[in-house]
Amino acid sequence: MKKFCAVVAFCLLLCLLPVRAQAVDMQIAGKSALLMDIATGTVLYEQNAHEKLAPASVTKVMTMLLIMEAIDSGKIGWDDTVTTSETAAAKGGSQIYLKVGETMSVTDMVKSIAVSSANDCACAMAEHIAGSEAGFVEKMNQRAKELGMNDTHFVNCTGLDDDPAAKEHLTSAYDIALMSRELMKHHPDIQKYTTIWMDTVRNGAFGLANTNKLIRFYPGATGLKTGFTANAGYCLSATAERDGLGLIAVVMGCETSQDRFAACKQLLDYGFANFALVQPQLPAENTVPVKLGTADTVIAVPAQETELLIDKSQRDSVTTQVELEPQISAPVSKGQRLGTMTLKAGEQVLAQVSMVAQDSVPKLTLGDIFTIVLRKICMAR
Numbered sequence: 001m002k003k004f005c006a007v008v009a010f011c012l013l014l015c016l017l018p019v020r021a022q023a024v025d026m027q028i029a030g031k032s033a034l035l036m037d038i039a040t041g042t043v044l045y046e047q048n049a050h051e052k053l054a055p056a057s058v059t060k061v062m063t064m065l066l067i068m069e070a071i072d073s074g075k076i077g078w079d080d081t082v083t084t085s086e087t088a089a090a091k092g093g094s095q096i097y098l099k100v101g102e103t104m105s106v107t108d109m110v111k112s113i114a115v116s117s118a119n120d121c122a123c124a125m126a127e128h129i130a131g132s133e134a135g136f137v138e139k140m141n142q143r144a145k146e147l148g149m150n151d152t153h154f155v156n157c158t159g160l161d162d163d164p165a166a167k168e169h170l171t172s173a174y175d176i177a178l179m180s181r182e183l184m185k186h187h188p189d190i191q192k193y194t195t196i197w198m199d200t201v202r203n204g205a206f207g208l209a210n211t212n213k214l215i216r217f218y219p220g221a222t223g224l225k226t227g228f229t230a231n232a233g234y235c236l237s238a239t240a241e242r243d244g245l246g247l248i249a250v251v252m253g254c255e256t257s258q259d260r261f262a263a264c265k266q267l268l269d270y271g272f273a274n275f276a277l278v279q280p281q282l283p284a285e286n287t288v289p290v291k292l293g294t295a296d297t298v299i300a301v302p303a304q305e306t307e308l309l310i311d312k313s314q315r316d317s318v319t320t321q322v323e324l325e326p327q328i329s330a331p332v333s334k335g336q337r338l339g340t341m342t343l344k345a346g347e348q349v350l351a352q353v354s355m356v357a358q359d360s361v362p363k364l365t366l367g368d369i370f371t372i373v374l375r376k377i378c379m380a381r
Helices: 002-022 056-072 106-116 119-130 133-146 164-168 173-186 188-194 257-274 312-317 366-380
Strands: 032-037 043-047 081-083 103-105 198-201 206-209 221-229 233-242 245-254 275-278 287-291 297-302 308-311 318-324 337-345 348-357
Touching: 032 173, 032 257, 043 173, 043 257, 056 106, 056 119, 056 133, 056 173, 056 188, 056 221, 056 233, 081 119, 103 106, 106 119, 106 188, 106 198, 106 206, 119 133, 133 173, 173 188, 173 221, 173 233, 173 245, 188 221, 233 257, 245 257, 245 275, 257 275, 275 312, 297 337, 308 312, 308 348, 312 318, 318 348
Parallel strands: none
Antiparallel strands: 032 043, 032 245, 081 103, 198 206, 221 233, 233 245, 275 308, 287 297, 297 348, 318 337, 337 348
C-alpha cells in the first residue's frame, strides 16, 4: 500500500505542473502548438494539441527515429553504403539531387535529412531499411502506435502531400512531441546532425544549410525539424536545452516561416523561464544491514527515475530525505522495498519514491554458517 501511495504521489507531481502551466494566456501563432519537457514528458503548454493536421517534413522526425533505431540495434551501420533507386531520385521538394545508382554513406544520408530535409535521401534510407518506402511506412505507423500517437497516420516518409493519398497523412502537435521526445531522449547521437548549421556532402561538392534557423540564433538549440507545404503551412518541432532542462516546442500551420520560429522561441522562452529539472541528491551511504545474508549489507536505490520537473522558483529549496529499514533479514530480492525517499521544497512534499534493493542477497545456508563460525574460532586462537 505504501509503495502504491508513493507512485501516486510521484505521478501527481507530473500532473500538477502542466495544469498550472496551461492556464497561462499566450498567443501562439499557428493552428496548434505544444510545449513538452523531454525528461518527464510533461506537457507545459498546449493549444489545439490534438488537432489532426498535415505535418509536411516534420514527418521526418519519425523517419530519423527509425533510422537511429536501426543503427543503434546494429541492423545498419553509419558507414553502410546506400544506393539510390529511381523512386528515391524522383522525389521532389527539398533534396540533394541524388542520381539513380548514386551511392552515399548512411552518415551523409542522415546529415542531408537532418540539415537540408532531403526527401530523396529519406526515401533512399527507407528503402535501405525496409526494402521499399511502403514497407518503411508500415514501420512508421507501427512505431507511432507503440508511442501512443493516436492522432497519427503516415502515408509516406517525407511529408510530401502532392499525391491524393497524402490527404490522409496527418498527425498532431502532441504526437509530434511524442516522437521528437523519443528521438532526442533515447538517441542523442542524432544531435550531431540536427545541430549542424552548414556542412557539405559529396566530398565538399554539395553544400547543406540548416532549414531550422533556431540552430544558429537560439541559445541552447539542439534541433529538430522544419516542414512546409502549401497545404500544411509552416511547421516546426524545435528542441533546446539549458541548465539540464530539455524542451520540445511544436507549432503547426503557421502562415509564414518567421511565425513558426517566433512561436517556438516564445514557447521555449516560457519553459526555460518558469521550470527547472532537478535530480535529487542522495546521501553518500544508502545501505541496509542484512541479517543472515551472504552479504552484510544491501544498497538501496530509487525504484524509478527521480528527475523532477518543478517550478523554477523552488529549485534552490529542494531537499531529499531518505528513510530506510534499520535492518532486513535475508533472503533479499532485487527490487525489494527497503524504505522511502521524500523530496520537498521547503515544507511542501513534492514526491515520495520507494527505495529498493539494488541486488539480491541470498540467505546463508547451514554450511555457510558453520564455515563462518569455524573461521571465527580459528582466528580467536
